[in-house]
Amino acid sequence: MSLTQKTDVNGISLHDTPSQFPPELECAILEWLKDDKPTVASCSLVCRRWRHISQSLLYRAVDI
Numbered sequence: 001m002s003l004t005q006k007t008d009v010n011g012i013s014l015h016d017t018p019s020q021f022p023p024e025l026e027c028a029i030l031e032w033l034k035d036d037k038p039t040v041a042s043c044s045l046v047c048r049r050w051r052h053i054s055q056s057l058l059y060r061a062v063d064i
Contacts, residue, residue: 027053034060 021029026049033039034057044054 023049026050030054030057033057 030040030043030050030053033043037058040054040057044051044058
C-alpha cells in the first residue's frame, strides 16, 4: 500500500469500492437536482461518473 492511498476507517481502499447505487439511480438523482446549479456543480466533484452526468446538466444550454 502506498503512503498516499486513501482508505476508510476499516482500512478498505476507497478507490476499489464500487458505487452503492446503480447508474440509473445516480442519473435520476442528478436530473432531479438540475435546477439547483450550485448543487449540481458540487456533485460534479464527487467522482468521474457524476462529473460526466453533472456537466451534461450544467452545460445543457449555453447562452452566448
